[in-house]
Amino acid sequence: MDSAPTAGQAYQATAFTNDYEFSKGGYELPTYPFVAPPELGSKIAMRHPIVIVGAGITGLTMACALARHGVAAVVLDEDNSVGVKGASSRGICYTQKSLEIFQRLGIYDRIAAKGIQWSVGRTFAGNDEVYSFDLRQQSSFQLSAQPPFINIQQFYIEGFLVQRIQELGHVHLRWGSRVTGFTQHDGFATLTVDTPQGSYQIEAEHVVDASGSHTPFHRWCSASMQSRRGDDRWCIADVRFKNLPPTERHTWIEAPFNDNRAVWQHLMADDVWRIDYQMEPDADPALVSSEAEVHKRLRRQFGADVACEIVWVGPYAYRSQCLDALHIGNVFFMGDTAKIVSPFGARGGNTGVADADNLAWKLAAVLRGLAPAALLESYNQERLEAAQQNVQVTNRTARFLRPADGMERVFRTAVISLARQHPFARQFVNTGRMAVANPYSQSANCEGSGGLSVQNVFFRWEDGSPGCVNDLVLWADGRLLLLVFGDQSAQARQRLAELTRHAPVRCVQVLGTDTRRQSLETVRDPQGHLQGACHVFGHAWALVRPDAYLAATGEAVDSALVRAVEHALALA
Numbered sequence: 021m022d023s024a025p026t027a028g029q030a031y032q033a034t035a036f037t038n039d040y041e042f043s044k045g046g047y048e049l050p051t052y053p054f055v056a057p058p059e060l061g062s063k064i065a066m067r068h069p070i071v072i073v074g075a076g077i078t079g080l081t082m083a084c085a086l087a088r089h090g091v092a093a094v095v096l097d098e099d100n101s102v103g104v105k106g107a108s109s110r111g112i113c114y115t116q117k118s119l120e121i122f123q124r125l126g127i128y129d130r131i132a133a134k135g136i137q138w139s140v141g142r143t144f145a146g147n148d149e150v151y152s153f154d155l156r157q158q159s160s161f162q163l164s165a166q167p168p169f170i171n172i173q174q175f176y177i178e179g180f181l182v183q184r185i186q187e188l189g190h191v192h193l194r195w196g197s198r199v200t201g202f203t204q205h206d207g208f209a210t211l212t213v214d215t216p217q218g219s220y221q222i223e224a225e226h227v228v229d230a231s232g233s234h235t236p237f238h239r240w241c242s243a244s245m246q247s248r249r250g251d252d253r254w255c256i257a258d259v260r261f262k263n264l265p266p267t268e269r270h271t272w273i274e275a276p277f278n279d280n281r282a283v284w285q286h287l288m289a290d291d292v293w294r295i296d297y298q299m300e301p302d303a304d305p306a307l308v309s310s311e312a313e314v315h316k317r318l319r320r321q322f323g324a325d326v327a328c329e330i331v332w333v334g335p336y337a338y339r340s341q342c343l344d345a346l347h348i349g350n351v352f353f354m355g356d357t358a359k360i361v362s363p364f365g366a367r368g369g370n371t372g373v374a375d376a377d378n379l380a381w382k383l384a385a386v387l388r389g390l391a392p393a394a395l396l397e398s399y400n401q402e403r404l405e406a407a408q409q410n411v412q413v414t415n416r417t418a419r420f421l422r423p424a425d426g427m428e429r430v431f432r433t434a435v436i437s438l439a440r441q442h443p444f445a446r447q448f449v450n451t452g453r454m455a456v457a458n459p460y461s462q463s464a465n466c467e468g469s470g471g472l473s474v475q476n477v478f479f480r481w482e483d484g485s486p487g488c489v490n491d492l493v494l495w496a497d498g499r500l501l502l503l504v505f506g507d508q509s510a511q512a513r514q515r516l517a518e519l520t521r522h523a524p525v526r527c528v529q530v531l532g533t534d535t536r537r538q539s540l541e542t543v544r545d546p547q548g549h550l551q552g553a554c555h556v557f558g559h560a561w562a563l564v565r566p567d568a569y570l571a572a573t574g575e576a577v578d579s580a581l582v583r584a585v586e587h588a589l590a591l592a
C-alpha cells in the first residue's frame with residue numbers, strides 16, 4: 021500500500037496540467053496570475069454594472085452565463101486557483117439540471133469526457149440491501165440529452181468554467197483580489213479590494229455575493245437567517261483502488277465495518293473513489309483523519325489485503341442555514357451565501373448553479389433593455405423558495421442519519437427493519453434525496469403550470485436532424501421562447517407575428533411529422549417529447565424562459581398569452 025500524505029491536506033504532488041489529468045500522488049490545482057486592474061493606483065473608483073465576489077462553482081457559473089449573454093462583469097476572488105484551499109474536492113455529484121445548464125454554457129462535453137456517469141444507487145443496513153434505484157428506469161430522467169448524474173471533482177468544473185469564460189470574453193476575472201469593505205449607496209455599492217499590490221475601490225450597480233459560507237456580506241448587509249448546527253461528524257477518504265468496486269452509489273445506514281454508523285461510496289473522475297465515513301459525534305477530527313486510522317477503516321471495509329492509494333482525507337461537520345431574503349439593497353446572495361445544506365443529496369453546489377442560471381438571464385435582460393429592473397425581484401421569490409425546500413429536504417436526511425434519541429430513533433429503527441422485508445417501507449429510507457430542479461410555485465412571474473423546469477429533450481429540425489431544447493433556448497438569445505404546438509389559424513399566426521414584433525419573444529411552431537409547415541419557424545416533435553417536457557397536450561402553447569423554466573402555458577393564442585409574456589418579464 022502506498023503511504024498517505026498528511027491528513028486534512030490537499031495532496032499536491034504532481035502538476036494539474038491544462039489537460040486536467042490526475043497522476044500518481046494527487047492533484048496540483050492550476051494557478052492564475054494576479055494582473056493589476058486599471059483601478060489600482062487611481063483615485064477614481066470605476067463603476068461596473070455587475071461585480072461578482074467569489075470564483076467558486078456558483079460565481080463562475082454566474083460569470084459564464086453572463087458572458088454567454090454578452091454582458092460584462094468583474095469577478096473578484098481572494099484565491100489564485102479553483103477549488104477551495106486545503107479541501108481537495110468538496111462536491112462530486114452533478115445532477116441532470118446542472119448538466120443541462122452546463123451544456124448551454126458550453127462546458128458539458130468537457131464534463132462528460134472527464135466524469136463518471138451513474139444511475140444506480142443501493143442502500144444497505146448491515147448486509148441487507150434495503151433500498152435501491154436506477155434513475156434510467158425512471159421516465160422523468162430518460163429523455164434529456166444529459167444523463168441523470170455525472171460524478172466529477174468540483175474543481176474540474178470550476179476549471180472548465182474559467183476556460184470557457186476566457187473563450188467567451190466580456191468578463192474580467194481578477195484573482196488575488198479579496199473584498200474587505202463594502203458600502204451601499206442609492207443605486208450602487210462601493211467595494212474595497214485588497215490585492216498583492218495594494219488596495220483599491222470599485223463601484224458596482226449590482227453585487228453578486230458568491231463568496232461561500234464565510235461571507236462577510238451577511239454582516240455588512242445585516243442579513244437575517246435561520247441557522248442550525250448539529251453534532252454529526254464525518255470523515256472523507258478519497259482513494260484509488262487497484263481493483264475497482266462497481267460504478268454504483270452505495271450507501272450504508274448502518275455499516276458493520278464502521279461500528280454501525282453510515283458510510284457512502286461513490287466513484288469520481290480519475291478512478292478516485294470517495295468513501296465518506298460517519299464518525300462518533302464527539303470524534304476528534306485530527307485523530308479520525310490520521311493516516312493510521314484511515315487505513316484501518318479501509319481495511320475493515322475492503323479487507324486486510326486492500327490495495328489502494330489515498331488521495332485526500334477531509335474530516336468535516338456541517339450546519340444548515342437559510343437567509344430570510346436573497347436580495348438586500350444592491351446585493352444578491354447565491355450558492356453557499358444564500359443557504360447551506362448538509363451534503364446528502366448533492367444540493368449545495370447544484371443549487372448554486374441553479375441560483376446563477378436564474379439570476380444571470382434576468383440581469384442580462386435588464387441590462388440589455390429587454391425587461392425592467394422589477395424582474396430582478398423574482399430572483400428572491402424563486403430561489404428563496406428553492407433554498408427553503410433544499411434546507412428542509414436535507415435536514416430530514418440529516419435527522420434520519422443521526423436521529424435524536426426518542427421518537428426519531430424509534431422511527432428509524434422501525435423503517436430499517438420493515439424495509440428489509442416490505443417494499444412499502446423502502447420509501448422512508450432516507451440517505452439523501454438527490455437534487456432536483458426546484459419548482460417555483462410562489463413566483464409572481466410564472467402562471468398556471470409555469471414554474472416547472474423544461475427538460476432538455478430532443479426534437480427534429482425541418483431537415484430531420486436532431487435538436488434539443490437548449491438549441492432553441494440559445495436561438496432565442498436571452499428572449500422568451502414561445503412554443504406553439506399544432507397548426508394555427510391565420511388569425512393566430514397574425515397575433516403571434518404581432519407579439520414577436522413588439523415583445524422580446526421568439527416563436528417556434530411544433531408539429532408532428534405529417535402536418536404541413538405554416539408560415540412560422542417550425543420544428544418536428546414526432547414522439548411528443550417536447551410537448552411532454554412542456555407539460556402540455558394537444559393544441560397549446562408554452563412560454564419558456566432563458567433558464568429553461570416554463571413561465572406559463574395555455575391553449576388559445578389570445579390575450580392570456582400576452583399577459584403571460586408581460587408577467588414573465590415584469591413588464592406589467
Ligand SMILES: Cc1cc2nc3c(=O)[nH]c(=O)nc-3n(C[C@H](O)[C@H](O)[C@H](O)COP(=O)(O)OP(=O)(O)OC[C@H]3O[C@@H](n4cnc5c(N)ncnc54)[C@H](O)[C@@H]3O)c2cc1C
Pocket residue numbers: 073074075076077078079096097098099103104110111112113114174197198199200230231232233234235236256336354355356357363366367368369370371372
Ligand atoms: C463533503 C462535501 C461534499 C459535497 N458534495 C457535493 C456534491 O456532491 N454536489 C454538490 O452540488 N455540492 C456538494 N457539496 C456542497 C458544495 O461543495 C458547495 O455547496 C459549493 O462549494 C458552494 O459553492 P460556492 O461557489 O457557493 O462557494 P465556495 O465554493 O465556497 O466558493 C467561494 C469562493 O469565494 C472566494 N472568496 C471568499 N471570500 C472572499 C472575499 N472576501 N473576497 C473575494 N473572494 C472571496 C473563495 O476563494 C472561493 O473561491 C459538498 C460539500 C461538502 C462539504
